[in-house]
Amino acid sequence: MVLVESNSVTIVRVRGPLELRCLLDSTDDLVLMAISRAFQSLRSQVKSQSCVFAVCGSPVIIWPNTGVYEEITPDTPCEDVFQWIQTDEQEPGGRRSAKKKSKRAISVNVLNLSLMMEVTRPGPLSAPVLSKTVQKSNFLSATLPIDCVVRTSCNNTIREACEQLLEALTQQLFEMEKVTLQHMKGTTLLVPEPVHFLLPEPKGLVTVVFPAGVPDRELETQRRELHQQFDLPDDRPYFRRANAFHFPDEPYKDGYLRNPHAVLTHPNLDNGKVYLVQGIYSYHHYMQDRADDNGWGCAYRSLQTICSWYQQQGYVERSVPSHKEIQQALVDVGDKQASFVGSRQWIGSIEVQAVLNHLLGITSKIMFVSQGLELASKGRELANHFLTEGTPVMIGGGVLAHTILGVAWSETTGQIRYLILDPHYTGAEDLQTITDKGWCGWKGPDFWDQTAYYNLCLPQRPRFI
Amino acid sequence: MGRSYIVEDDVEEYLCKLCSTQSGTVTGLFIGQCSIQRDFIVMAARTPQKEESADDGQLVDKEWLSEHARQVSRMLPGGLSVLGVFIISDSDAKDSLTTLRQLVFAVENLISSEQLWSPADDDVTDRVTLHVNPKTRKTFDVTDPKTVAKPADWKYQSRVCSNWATVLCWLDVDLLVPIPEKITSTKTVEKCLMEGLKSWTHQIESGVFLIDGKKLPEDSELKGGQKKSTRQTYTAQLLVSPDMQKSSDVVQRCGGSLSVRGVIHSRAFLHSNKPKAKLAERLLKMDVVSTVATRVQMLLEETLTSEESSRDVKQTEQLCLPRRVFCPVKVTGPLCVCDYQFSDEGLTEITDRLKEMLDTDAAEDDLDTTQEMSAELIQSEATEEATAETVEASEPRRDIYIGVAVGIAVALLATAASALYFSDA
Numbered sequence: 001m002v003l004v005e006s007n008s009v010t011i012v013r014v015r016g017p018l019e020l021r022c023l024l025d026s027t028d029d030l031v032l033m034a035i036s037r038a039f040q041s042l043r044s045q046v047k048s049q050s051c052v053f054a055v056c057g058s059p060v061i062i063w064p065n066t067g068v069y070e071e072i073t074p075d076t077p078c079e080d081v082f083q084w085i086q087t088d089e090q091e092p093g094g095r096r097s098a099k100k101k102s103k104r105a106i107s108v109n110v111l112n113l114s115l116m117m118e119v120t121r122p123g124p125l126s127a128p129v130l131s132k133t134v135q136k137s138n139f140l141s142a143t144l145p146i147d148c149v150v151r152t153s154c155n156n157t158i159r160e161a162c163e164q165l166l167e168a169l170t171q172q173l174f175e176m177e178k179v180t181l182q183h184m185k186g187t188t189l190l191v192p193e194p195v196h197f198l199l200p201e202p203k204g205l206v207t208v209v210f211p212a213g214v215p216d217r218e219l220e221t222q223r224r225e226l227h228q229q230f231d232l233p234d235d236r237p238y239f240r241r242a243n244a245f246h247f248p249d250e251p252y253k254d255g256y257l258r259n260p261h262a263v264l265t266h267p268n269l270d271n272g273k274v275y276l277v278q279g280i281y282s283y284h285h286y287m288q289d290r291a292d293d294n295g296w297g298c299a300y301r302s303l304q305t306i307c308s309w310y311q312q313q314g315y316v317e318r319s320v321p322s323h324k325e326i327q328q329a330l331v332d333v334g335d336k337q338a339s340f341v342g343s344r345q346w347i348g349s350i351e352v353q354a355v356l357n358h359l360l361g362i363t364s365k366i367m368f369v370s371q372g373l374e375l376a377s378k379g380r381e382l383a384n385h386f387l388t389e390g391t392p393v394m395i396g397g398g399v400l401a402h403t404i405l406g407v408a409w410s411e412t413t414g415q416i417r418y419l420i421l422d423p424h425y426t427g428a429e430d431l432q433t434i435t436d437k438g439w440c441g442w443k444g445p446d447f448w449d450q451t452a453y454y455n456l457c458l459p460q461r462p463r464f465i
Numbered sequence: 466m467g468r469s470y471i472v473e474d475d476v477e478e479y480l481c482k483l484c485s486t487q488s489g490t491v492t493g494l495f496i497g498q499c500s501i502q503r504d505f506i507v508m509a510a511r512t513p514q515k516e517e518s519a520d521d522g523q524l525v526d527k528e529w530l531s532e533h534a535r536q537v538s539r540m541l542p543g544g545l546s547v548l549g550v551f552i553i554s555d556s557d558a559k560d561s562l563t564t565l566r567q568l569v570f571a572v573e574n575l576i577s578s579e580q581l582w583s584p585a586d587d588d589v590t591d592r593v594t595l596h597v598n599p600k601t602r603k604t605f606d607v608t609d610p611k612t613v614a615k616p617a618d619w620k621y622q623s624r625v626c627s628n629w630a631t632v633l634c635w636l637d638v639d640l641l642v643p644i645p646e647k648i649t650s651t652k653t654v655e656k657c658l659m660e661g662l663k664s665w666t667h668q669i670e671s672g673v674f675l676i677d678g679k680k681l682p683e684d685s686e687l688k689g690g691q692k693k694s695t696r697q698t699y700t701a702q703l704l705v706s707p708d709m710q711k712s713s714d715v716v717q718r719c720g721g722s723l724s725v726r727g728v729i730h731s732r733a734f735l736h737s738n739k740p741k742a743k744l745a746e747r748l749l750k751m752d753v754v755s756t757v758a759t760r761v762q763m764l765l766e767e768t769l770t771s772e773e774s775s776r777d778v779k780q781t782e783q784l785c786l787p788r789r790v791f792c793p794v795k796v797t798g799p800l801c802v803c804d805y806q807f808s809d810e811g812l813t814e815i816t817d818r819l820k821e822m823l824d825t826d827a828a829e830d831d832l833d834t835t836q837e838m839s840a841e842l843i844q845s846e847a848t849e850e851a852t853a854e855t856v857e858a859s860e861p862r863r864d865i866y867i868g869v870a871v872g873i874a875v876a877l878l879a880t881a882a883s884a885l886y887f888s889d890a
Contacts, residue, residue, distance in 0.1 A: 017706060017707045017708070061678065116704040117705060119704075119705050120701065121728055122635065123836065124835060125637075126727050127839060128638050128840060129726055130764060131726070135721050137719060
């Protein structure tokens with residue numbers, strides 16, 4: 001039995017639908033008032049005795065406004081609340097030992113709470129009244145997808161987390177009201193939707209309310225304001241929907257591994273620094289998607305990894321292209337004959353550059369080395385690439401293609417290591433195997449064929465938000 | 466094999482009394498609770514006399530009896546329901562069999578058509594019928610008229626319900642539904658309200674049920690409560706969450722809105738003194754849903770004014786739902802029946818109805834009116850001055866209308882500084 005590590009972070013998240021219902025009078029001013037009043041009533045509900053947080057999958061129930069805690073005390077640290085959550089391996093008695101944690105350096109645990117309202121009251125109170133209002137008008141009925149998060153450190157108690165959540169709930173309702181009123185056109189109304197973003201420290205986890213259904217390209221003004229508000233550089237996106245924070249307890253539905261390099265121990269060179277890819281990519285390799293490309297598809301897979309980076313950082317909305325789509329793109333730009341589509345022909349860095357340009361609108365730089373041993377001297381350039389662009393690099397030469405995810409380089413000694421993601425892996429998405437066997441791992445300069453020539457495709461990051 | 470029935474001694478006395486005092490055919494209802502192993506009958510009530518009976522009292526009026534059963538159902542708190550029908554007549558048992566089968570079917574159909582909750586898999590559907598021949602005092606028991614009649618095991622006992630547990634709560638109702646723009650035959654105001662009630666029912670059914678603040682596993686027994694007293698009473702709490710809306714139509718045209726707001730008292734009785742949590746939850750939730758539906762139906766039966774909204778000026782009217790009043794079944798023991806008191810009614814109307822429907826002799830002092838307060842019309846927060854044009858209502862006995870023509874602003878509850886209140890004496 002392993003206890004939760006003390007350098008773990010607990011994210012407490014409360015979610016629940018709240019109903020917004022009201023009659024909208026015919027004149028515009030009254031409509032705004034009616035909506036504001038409806039939001040105000042929701043804010044009162046959240047601050048009232050009837051607001052309840054129920055810890056999902058457990059008997060723990062909290063009335064945050066009256067300070068009633070069932071099964072636990074208010075001073076229980078948040079991370080201890082996990083013990084009450086019942087999983088399938090339930091031990092009789094109610095409490096179970098904490099699971100063994102993964103080998104990640106900092107574990108992030110998510111405590112999910114459900115927002116509910118208590119409808120019972122201490123009685124007796126007044127019997128019901130039926131009111132009928134007759135007027136030709138409009139009726140608003142929407143369910144607001146309330147979703148608030150609070151990031152706590154190891155010693156925060158559940159009571160502190162609940163207090164912060166209550167503030168976050170009120171704040172979110174204010175923002176939802178603002179977004180609803182802003183995006184109202186006549187009688188069409190868009191439901192406000194909260195999205196969470198993880199910003200560079202110390203800002204941390206931030207929640208923004210966007211109107212549902214409005215695509216990213218129409219929200220640029222909002223993003224600009226947010227960049228200003230949070231003092232973020234205006235040349236890379238932080239608030240596109242693809243940038244939304246991925247909660248560790250929600251597995252990616254597509255099944256690909258994300259950032260397998262994150263569990264590795266990085267090399268420690270004398271006076272050396274580590275320069276890595278920035279952001280999130282998916283690991284694409286042989287035999288995935290039921291495509292048997294063993295022996296010929298390595299460059300295609302490297303290209304897919306690069307495309308996945310652009311999609312997940314929010315630069316493009318287009319999904320990762322298949323082998324056929326990649327081949328078709330090359331035919332479309334005139335680089336290949338029509339017979340190319342469906343074939344098992346290899347591609348190289350030049351083709352990768354062409355496809356990135358044609359399908360994603362991305363420009364890339366090509367770096368050429370005439371002999372593999374020259375790669376050892378490219379430390380500065382690669383380091384700069386990871387600093388300024390931060391994108392994965394495709395390298396092709398000899399008979400192989402690989403993806404470079406980072407370099408460890410010492411300016412003084414010239415020592416260099418390359419973080420390689422190998423597309424030749426044919427197994428399952430098993431992080432343990434992939435890292436243990438070096439399919440994702442740090443390699444030395446002797447990894448390259450010393451006499452072969454190599455082309456590297458360095459994709460550039462667009463400068464927009 | 467038929468079912469076993471444990472029947473309160475008082476019921477036997479009552480049946481004997483009916484045999485000796487009534488002439489002609491007498492019908493009536495059995496009231497009690499089903500459980501998986503056996504059923505309990507705690508009360509019996511004869512069908513009230515029709516004012517003018519064309520026949521000589523020999524014929525049984527199926528519709529009259531079903532209507533009586535429907536009204537009686539409304540007067541039963543959670544856990545109690547109409548379980549069967551009896552008939553006291555000279556005729557042969559065989560002749561009565563068909564009549565009884567028809568009666569029980571009719572009763573079941575009418576009562577279940579009003580139900581809003583979904584039936585559960587383990588609901589017992591057997592019903593009992595009893596035929597008593599007053600001369601010979603022979604009784605013939607029949608059960609489960611839905612299929613082949615089976616003999617019932619009928620046993621009289623004393624103090625059947627003295628140990629029954631009570632689960633109760635006060636629940637806040639806050640419904641708002643739109644009224645269609647054009648009132649057509651399919652889209653009436655009543656239909657809209659019942660649809661709104663249906664989705665509210667679903668919320669209640671899926672709500673989290675707590676006793677003493679704890680969510681109990683289904684098969685566990687209720688503990689705690691007031692152990693020291695002779696009665697077991699448990700106060701429940703209910704947590705709900707709205708369903709995520711499926712339709713993307715957030716704003717729709719309407720002709721107005723209907724709201725029901727206030728607090729109801731709900732109560733259910735459970736047959737053993739260590740009831741299971743799952744049963745308590747189901748019975749209390751069923752009572753919550755039926756007490757609200759019953760009151761709304763009672764109001765709708767008195768018909769709301771249904772003029773269409775031709776003017777742009779807003780018109781609001783308010784009706785007070787009746788409040789729930791309880792009456793103990795016996796001097797001792799936890800069981801109660803209930804009735805609904807409109808604002809213009811006094812307690813004598815309640816005792817009269819209890820006598821007529823349930824053949825219960827209750828005095829006004831016996832009635833418990835403390836569980837709910839009469840509905841009041843509260844000032845809203847938006848205190849705009851209204852041009853108070855009060856409307857005189859010419860309404861039947863039970864209705865009290867407050868019609869206010871409001872120039873501006875939403876007011877779900879009464880707003881005007883001067884709202885006059887009329888009723889027919």
